[in-house]
Amino acid sequence: MEEDDLAKAFDAMSFFRPPIVRSAGAILDRALFSKTFPISAARITNLKKISEYRTKLAKSRELLRLERITNVQPDPNPALAPKGTKCLLLSPEVKSEEPNTWSAILKEAVEKEEVKVVPYDLKLEYSYWTYHDIMTSILPDEAQEEIPVGFAIVGHVAHLNLRDEYLQYKNLIAEVLMDKNPGIRTVVNKIDDVGTHSEFRTFDYEVLAGPDDMDVEISEGDCIFRFNYSKVxxxxxxxTEHKRLVDSFSRGEVVCDVMAGVGPFAIPAGKKGVFVWANDLNPDSYEAMVDAIKRNKVQPFVRPHCEDGHTFIRSAADTVLSLASTGENTASIPAKPYRPKYWTGPPPQPTIITIPSTISHFVMNLPATAIDFLGSFNGLYAGHEDLFAEDQGRKLPMVHVHCFSTKSDDNIAECHDICQRITEKLGYEVHPRIGQGRNANTEHWEKLALQEGEVLVREVRDVAPKKRMFCASFRVPRELAKTDESKTLAYVAWAFVVSRIHFSVHLPETSGY
Ligand SMILES: C[S@@+](CC[C@H](N)C(=O)[O-])C[C@H]1O[C@@H](n2cnc3c(N)ncnc32)[C@H](O)[C@@H]1O
Incomplete structure (x- = not known):
């Protein structure tokens, strides 16, 4: 857009404003938002010339350009409109009574009697204005600076987290939000911090508009999930984090999702042919995950569990290992029902896939406390060390543990903080991967070739002004997988004492963090 074009667009924006309706706190009266703007229109006498004049008047920049309003309208004259006469809406600068505001193109068209410039009343109603327009018009001056715009949409539910100063307008905000987002039927506001309500990371809420119906259906990663949003x-x-990790898993691997929720890692992974041992302690999450497994037809790949993550880490490793001994280490994938019309051969056979005997990845997304679960990896494969002997070509599992830390520009202090916490809980000293870019591509763990004790700390998202969520990935150390727990407990106690006396980490000058 040219500079004066921009200026014109800006003028039009400031000309077409909704009426000021300072009714915050009161009932939303939608009728008050109707406003008539007196503008002009070019009546086109010959219908066949509409498109020609539309182009010409656009070129002379006299055509009205207003979002969501088409500039070809029925003629304002009630006698002509039914006959199909059309007009082109003009910019507010073009006045029907003042030919000196017309361009040469417009003047010439009028002289040729192909166009007549007539007054036009453009009526904009509540339905025209955006959420932001309406809130600007309703809220008092002191509340204009940060009009609430951020909310999460989960199925038909809009989930707000209103700041205290906006609570007095909460019902108005909710009503307008619902009006302006046709897919939203219920608006709720969070009334405490996630996690304070329950260990299952659910939240207390208040319904601001619509029915108290939290049964939602959503789609993510090409999968459908149904659950009650107040219970899981x-x-x-x-x-993005779900997709990133799922993309990094390979078909045919075994993944153990220790805190799986309703399955946003597990179900899409299953859909791509990854075997998933998926667990959540919350019975409602477990139920929703069972439903999602059926709904998305991933039964051969995803096995749901409902137990404490501390014990699940070990029980999952043991179960996967014992499958071969009981002859249950295969999955049967039904053949696709489609067959060519004249097929006379035998029905297509299911594909049988062998499930590996060891787990390739553990996912632990419970950022507030997941690091505390790391002790369960001690002795994970004790007595089965030969499984990971050099000649077996098998790697120890990767652990992807989510956690919170502080926020900084380079994440260096955070990487060390996270590694220190992992060291303490694991009973094995780990350190940040050196020379790794802050948000390294993790699609191929093999290519990254993490060394034993190296941790790749990846930023996930900011959760508060001073708090960031991370995902720390590392391979279970060989020593640790075979260590018996009594030795590890001694190490943890020793590490704890040492960390209280002195703990310092030096970052090599070449660090790429
Ligand atoms: C932050 S949510 C993550 C859920 C899911 N992985 C996701 O990405 O949406 C953490 C989950 O851990 C579950 N949880 C809490 N304590 C647990 C425990 N001791 N063992 C297993 N799961 C637990 C909660 O019920 C919740 O579903």
Missing amino acids: YWNTRLQ
Whole structure:
């Protein structure tokens, strides 16, 4: 857009403003938002010339350019409109009574009697204005600076987290939000911090508009999930993290999702042919995950569990290992029902896939406390060390543990903080991966070739002004997988004492963090 074009667009924006209706706190009266703007229109006498004049008047920049309003309208004259006469809406600068405001193009068209410039009343109603327009018009001056715009949409539910100063307008905000987002039927406001309500990371809420119906259906990662949003954890903002980890798993691997929720890692992973041992302690999450497994037809790949993550880490490793001994280490994938019309051969056979005997990845997304679960990896494969002997070509599992830390520009202090916490809980000293870019591509763990004790700390998202969520990935150390727990407990106690006396980490000058 040219500079004066921009200026014109800006003028039009400031000309077409909704009426000021300072009724915050009161009932939303939609009728008060109707406003008539006296502008002009070019009546086109010959219908066939509409498109020609539309182009010409656009060129002379006299055509009205207003979002969501088409500039070809029925003629304002009630006698002509039914006959199909059309007009082109003009910019507010073009006045029907003042030919000196017309361009040469317009003047010439009028002289040729192909166009007549007539007054036009453009009526804009409540339905025209955006959420932001309406809130600007309703809220008092002191509340204009940060009009609430951020909310999560989970199915038909809009989830607000209003700041205290906006609570007095909460019902108005909710009503307008619902009016302006046709897919939203219920608006709720969070009334405490996630996690304070329950260990299952659910939240207390208040319904601001619509029915108290929290049964939602959502789609993520090409999968459908149905759950009650008040009973289970769901966060739309984790979509990228879910996809990132799922993309990094390979078909045919075994993944253990220790805190799986309703399955946003597990179900899409299953859909891509990854075997998933998926667990959540919350019975409602477990139920929703069972439903999602059926709904998305991933039964051969995803096995749901409902137990404490501390014990699940070990029981999952043991179960996967014992499958071969009981002959249950295969999955049967039904053949696709489609067959060519004249097929006379035998029905297509299911595909049988062998499930590996060891787990390739553990996912632990419970950022507030997941690091505390790391002790369970001690002795994970004690007595089965030969499984990971050099000649077996098998790697110890990767652990992807989510956690919170502080926020900084380079994440260096945070990487060390996270590694120190992992060291303490694991009973094995780990350190940040050196020379790794802050947000390294993790699609191929093999290519990253993490060394034993190296941790790749990846930023996930900011959760508060001073708090960031991370995902720390590392391979279970060989020593640790075979260590018996009594030795580890002694190490943890020793590490704890040492960390209280002195703990310092030096970052090599070449660090790429
Ligand atoms: C932050 S949510 C993450 C859920 C899911 N992975 C996701 O990405 O949406 C953490 C989950 O851990 C579950 N949880 C809490 N304590 C647990 C425990 N001791 N063992 C297993 N799961 C637990 C909660 O019920 C919740 O579903």
